[in-house]
Amino acid sequence: MSNPPNPSPTRWFKALRRTRLGEPCMKTYPLECVELLKSARAAFQAGRTAKKSFRLAQLEALVRMLVEHEWDFVDALGRDLHKPRFETVVSELIPVKNEAFHAITNLRKWMLPQCMERDLTTTTLDDCLVLNEPLGVVFIIGAWCSPVQLCLVPLVGANAAGNCAIVNPPETTSYTAEILHRLIPSCLDNECFHVILAGMNDLAEIVELKFDHVFFIGNREEGSKVAQSAARMLTPVTLVLGGKNPCYVDKQCNVTTTAHRIAWARFHNAGQSVVAPDYILCHVAIKEQLVQALKCSLMQFYGSNPRGSRSFGRMVNAESFHRTRELLSKSGKVALGGQVVEAEKYIAPTILTEVVESDPIMLQDVFGPVLPILTMTDVDEAITFINKQEKPLCLYAYSSNNTIISRLMSETSSGSFCSNDSVLQSLMVGLPLGGVGASGMGSYHGHYSFDTFSHRKSCLLRSTRFECVTYLRYPPYDDHNLTLMTWASTLSQKSQGWCQIM
Template sequence: MSILSELILVKNEALHAINNLKKWMEPQQVERNLTTTLDECLVVCEPLGVVLIVGAWCSPVQLCLVPMVGAIAAGNCVILNPSECSSHTSELLHHLIPSYLDNECYHVTLAGVNDLTEIVDLKFDHVFFTGNREDGGRVAQAAAHTLTPVTLVLGGGKNPCYVDQQCDITTTARRITWARFHNAGQSMVAPDYVLCHAEAKAQLLQALRCCLLQFYGSNPQESRSFGRIVNLENLHRTTDLLRRSGKVAVGGQVNEADKYIAPTILSDVIDSDPIMQQEVFGPVLPILTVNSIDEAISFISRREKPLCVYAYSSNSKVISRLMSETSSGSFCSNDSVLQSLMVVLPFGGVGASGMGSYHGHYSFDTFSHRKSCLLRNTCIECVTYLRYPPYEEHNLSLMTWASSLSQKSQGWCQIL
């Protein structure tokens, strides 16, 4: 499971950067006009400097190292701070990174979440934070004191998943089950709840039951493919939410000593249930019923903008409406999670789910400053002298005439 969801993603990101870095670093030529006929206009990417990357515990390797690949590719020094919740992974990164990377440029700190604001106050050139909305807000406030730019990828919203009455129920159930219960549901990009069309609800519930049995067997606690909750705090929080919300249709068993919560499906969930008030980092899938695509869109739009929106339908018009009439960090139809893993697509949040993006070239841009460069020639001083004082009426007339000859798309005096 870790190889698939963590290591392969980092390897893909690194290989993509290696294969494309020369192209990304090339100065970008800007179209010339009358003013710059003899000059050279360039946009040059330069490193920001020293950046702080704060990773989250739910995918502790890739959420640290994927943005770090982009920061290194852009030429920055990096301070990496893995999550204290995933302590074994944090210790591993703290041990391995100094063995493979330049110790003067790359460091790993093991600061707790309560120490982050003090670290950010040290003044970095960029802060990249992945985590919950509350901690992200504190990091952004601390960064604002020193005018430090930030990228925030937040789990502040709940990722909705609409299931239409026109869809392949078997495939839909298989893909939702994989996405929701992978890593025991501890994912920022998993479907957080299902808005199921009333006509498809019975079929979907039955298909989800079959998938859970196929994936994890009759006793998921004995399955080597099913994970455990990261700590007792998260286990207690998730257990409390599921026991006070809806009706358990599948699962619901809890073993505190083993940090185990069975893959659970809740039916008859309503908007006011506790589980709909915060993000669920556990193997619990609430199912709500809607009677139309309009009702689903209205439901999603009333809530904070999520990191991801998912839609399952064989009707292209339904997919198009969900994509265009809802706002989210990313969108995926007829599958889940994959849009957040692709190196060629930017991934990030909007509104309550964050700001900025990363992956591939977008990571390189995030950790780069695009510097405007004008390399001027001195041969046309016989014309540009008109911009110098004293400002006589004759000079002004000539400049006004030159401006009138300018192309409408440029809209400024090219004689400067």
């Protein structure tokens, strides 16, 4: 499959960049976004998204869109990322379908009010409920590494929770952005769901238009700018940020299987993934075996000439190509790969050894087909190394020793953890995906997406009976009434389960 270079920002991106000459003090916003937000706000306030039947219909329409336009997505991602059809279907389309099917199956249960336990301040006639109500109009900012999945999985959650949404696909993957821009309004309700094609430089101003929630997937620098803009408007945010995801390989492991799973996770989509292993912390006793096994895995995956393989992608643009090549040239020793072809934005699957903590490739997110390997004397050294770094989005550990796995899971902090495999935890609808510390805040997937895009409203439904007791709280106050109120309203271990009298 040919991989033409990404076009410069096209007319529909340029049209969103408007300035008012002679008015430097006035903030300007993309007019299209203002109108789309107004339309979505009106649809939400009219109750269009409130009914379960509407939400289910939109989820089903989203699945039909993916099925009927599969080849459009395959073609667009092939142009943007040289992504093979296999990777597009498995890592982009199937995860979105699974999220939609999971939401369709469970939506009725998710929407039900949750009855809460009463305490001593309530009576048997009172009801304590938590209602899940939609937030309103949410803004979803997807990432270019998996632009279909990372735009539409959050959209599934926003839709299931009863919100209207405006989606901003990344301009970096412009062909895919154009497909989403065309299909979402035509396949889903075009008053409730919109797509805006804005560049990263526009996002801070767009966020200040005042949404009810902003969902961002991307790098830390851009996420920080979005969060600051949202904070000025008191808009809640979910941030799923990249990071250097460590992968510890213990001396007690199946080396061949470990190499296959790491190589697949690191080099699919040419290494451009927020959840891929970023570097290996390898037990010194197994390093040579692991390097040899990784070489064998890459030979099986892509052959002796990965450049000619239909299963290997390309860097998304010249900027990413140059950045990755620079990191590669200044770090460690090339054990395999290292070839580059600038005209194709091609960087061969590369393994680096003799890497040290101060190398440039250990100071930045790799986001390319380069895998650095550092050696560790034992798991204690690995845990110390991991805990010195910023908290990652994902942490991986390969070992047949359950004690080693347990220690890495409990003695480190990360957004997610997976043992003896990589990436799969990020595709499971039953597990939340989100960061901690520098790798983000909040989470999504399955029920967690529904929660992210919902407000849990506390509701106490009281009776007017028993006023003969509740009158004790009214003035004028006296010590006798205070004693009775303290006894009646204070929880204790013994009081749990008492019949409520208030």
